[in-house]
Amino acid sequence: MSLAREKHFSALHRARFQRKFCSLQACLRFTHVFLQFVHVQQVFVGTKTHYHEPCKGKKYFLRCIRRGFNVNFAVCRLVCVFRHVRGVSQRWKVIYTMKNILIFNDISGLGNCSMSANLPVFSKLGYYCMPVVTAVYSCQTGFGNFHCNKNCNLSDFAHDVLANRVPDVAYVGFCADADILQQVVEIVRTLPCPLFVDPIMGDNGKLYPVFDDDYVKLMKKAVKNAFCISPNLTEACLLADVDFEQLQEFSRQPTFLAHCGKVFENFTEICGCQNAVITGVQCGEYIGNIVLQGNAPVKYVTNDRVQVNYSGTGDLFSSVLCGLLMKKVSLLASTQCAADFVFRAASATACTDRKFGVDFAQVLNLL
Secondary structure: OOHHHHHHHHHHHHHHHHHHHHHHHHHHHHHHHHHHHHHHHHHHHOOOOOOOOOOHHHHHHHHHHHOOOOHHHHHHHHHHHHHHHHHHHHHHHHHHOOOEEEEEEEEEOOOOOOHHHHHHHHHHOOOEEEEEEEEEEOOOHHHOOOOEEEOOOHHHHHHHHHOOOOOOEEEEOOOOOHHHHHHHHHHHOOOOOOEEEOOOOEEOOEEOOOOOHHHHHHHHHHOOOOOEEOOEHHHHHHHHOOOHHHHHOOOOOOOHHHHHHHHOOOHHHHHOOOEEEEEEEEEOOEEEEEEEEOOOOOEEEEEEOOOOOOOOHHHHHHHHHHHHHOOOOOHHHHHHHHHHHHHHHHHOOOOOOHHHOOOHHHHHHHO
16 A cells, blocks of 8 residues: 555544544533532432542543543443433432422311322322321311311421421411411411412301301411412302302302302402412302402303212312412413313212212322
């Protein structure tokens, strides 16, 4: 082979080598930066890793290059590094991109409601749940004969939870009495996060037997400055001082839902909250929900109704609504999804005794 031909092939080989070397160098620079990032996160999370030195991978590859590296071998090592990095980053993402939700609600041995509904729904929607139990009931109050242990030290429980994790949203549901609700109000006022309130007080125009007028007055304070509340029609009347019996005189008219919307068009202004969804307005063969978003026009979401008026559907509805709103889903779309989920859960329930609640576990995959 002539000297000119040897020089040509030598130059061609050097050019190919340089391109491969530059490409690999770019990959290594990215790996180096990424490993430094992962190292910082690993230290923060507290997990163990084989890459205790952020630049270990880069040094290894550069050493291979100086010794006359094999490109295929180096690339294989690079793939191994990225597989490790990908696993670490995914573990970090699961721990630190999951939103935390602080839940104040009771729990019942029977009824499939309250906290028993909150936890599965919020978990399925990807939230880290921080439950603070307001009271423990042997069975939900609809059974008549029940025993209750109230959490009189609720503030201590909440402070222990909050000392170790900061919530991204606070959810307030059933509080056993005015004293416990007062403790909840004082706690959520100190939190720098949005507040969602399901103002559970009564149904069918009446207060639940465990509550009194003092509880209603305190609930009016609790809903102020909430980013969203989800009362049923009875609770909306209590919060806005609307006569429920007088409102029910229009219940047989086909325009009842629109009439309720007109009555409650200034509801958010009266309550001092940003948004509200008045749930479970019974309109003949369907159920209506009134969507109130600030000063925007009143909107409505309707669904077919099932034969049984199950207990605990309000807890399901508010859980789905709150979970989707915190995922930046619009109020109207969140309301529609919540209504559809409750309808499907009720339709899938075989038991016809309303006190036992709905078998929503069968449709959790829809969320």
